[in-house]
Amino acid sequence: MLLIFLTIFASASSYHLYDRSRTQRYIDLSYKFDNETIYFPGMKRFQLHKEGERVQGPGYSYAAYTMSMAEHGGTHLDAPFHFNDKGWTVDQIPQDSLIDVPTTLIDVSSAVKQSRRPSDFTLDVHHVIQHEIESNQVIPFGGVLLIYTGWSKYWPDKIKYLGWDNSTDVKGTLNFPGISANLANWLVNKRHITGIGLDTASIDPGNSKSFPAHAILSKNQIYNLENVANLDSLLRAKRNDCALHLFVMPLKVTGGTGAPASILAYCKENEASILTL
Ligand SMILES: [Zn+2]
Numbered sequence: 001m002l003l004i005f006l007t008i009f010a011s012a013s014s015y016h017l018y019d020r021s022r023t024q025r026y027i028d029l030s031y032k033f034d035n036e037t038i039y040f041p042g043m044k045r046f047q048l049h050k051e052g053e054r055v056q057g058p059g060y061s062y063a064a065y066t067m068s069m070a071e072h073g074g075t076h077l078d079a080p081f082h083f084n085d086k087g088w089t090v091d092q093i094p095q096d097s098l099i100d101v102p103t104t105l106i107d108v109s110s111a112v113k114q115s116r117r118p119s120d121f122t123l124d125v126h127h128v129i130q131h132e133i134e135s136n137q138v139i140p141f142g143g144v145l146l147i148y149t150g151w152s153k154y155w156p157d158k159i160k161y162l163g164w165d166n167s168t169d170v171k172g173t174l175n176f177p178g179i180s181a182n183l184a185n186w187l188v189n190k191r192h193i194t195g196i197g198l199d200t201a202s203i204d205p206g207n208s209k210s211f212p213a214h215a216i217l218s219k220n221q222i223y224n225l226e227n228v229a230n231l232d233s234l235l236r237a238k239r240n241d242c243a244l245h246l247f248v249m250p251l252k253v254t255g256g257t258g259a260p261a262s263i264l265a266y267c268k269e270n271e272a273s274i275l276t277l
Contacts, residue, residue, distance in 0.1 A: 026247075027237060029146075029197075029263040030075040031229045036156035038201065038227065039073035040174075041164065046074065071258040075227045077195075077250040078203075082257040083211065083218035090256035093223060097194040098248040102143040103265065105244060106131045107235055109150030112177055119163045119175035122205050123147060125186045144195040144246050145187065148231035149177040152199035155229070163206050178205030181212035188220045195248065197225030197263070223248075225263060234265055242267035 031037065037046045046069040054063040072078065080087025106128060112121045132138050139145055154160040163175030177200055187193045196203060196217065203224045204211045217224065225248065245268045250261040
């Protein structure tokens, strides 16, 4: 009896986020939408309009609200159309690029912390190659690349997260990590990715004025995920005997340049060793 109890207790205490249990299988990489949701300066913030009172009817209690927000705030997807007038809009992105997509997660938080100006850190090709060598796995073709810069530690402090020098100035200077044009080109030509995601407000560094990574990726029908949440949890939960996959679920807005998105990660078994160097 004692043995049975200890066995049950041991399995419960070592409960893993990737366990097959329905409730623990997925890690949610999306922030909630509420008053704290971060938007770029000047953009329409999330609002839940609670018009009218809750109605009590016979056997029910009824409420229905209206919400409004800019496309590009909180956890969201940039459709290629955002920076390419011939690119896919949100509703045109193929499901195969969004659902059950093989994914690589790279942790550059130490490099960001140790850099001279962490808020201007720019991820380059050598960071990704270093990860591939250390993990002995290449980024899967057609996959998504997620990058943990550690910047999510500032969420939901808008001033720190955006590196906003002057909060009263709508055009205030922004400073947060992003990726280089060089890396964007390399990911297109050498790894043929489907999408990329960061735990910052934009894939280009905050101080960028010309947004080259956006331009290069959108030209190649690659989508961006911005303000990705909980990548630190995902890193902690990482296992080597299964392969990381994503479900990316943007609001399917006809003609949308981007949309709020729910993103779920899970680890797919029996795929771990396929992509070794
Ligand atoms: Zn965006």
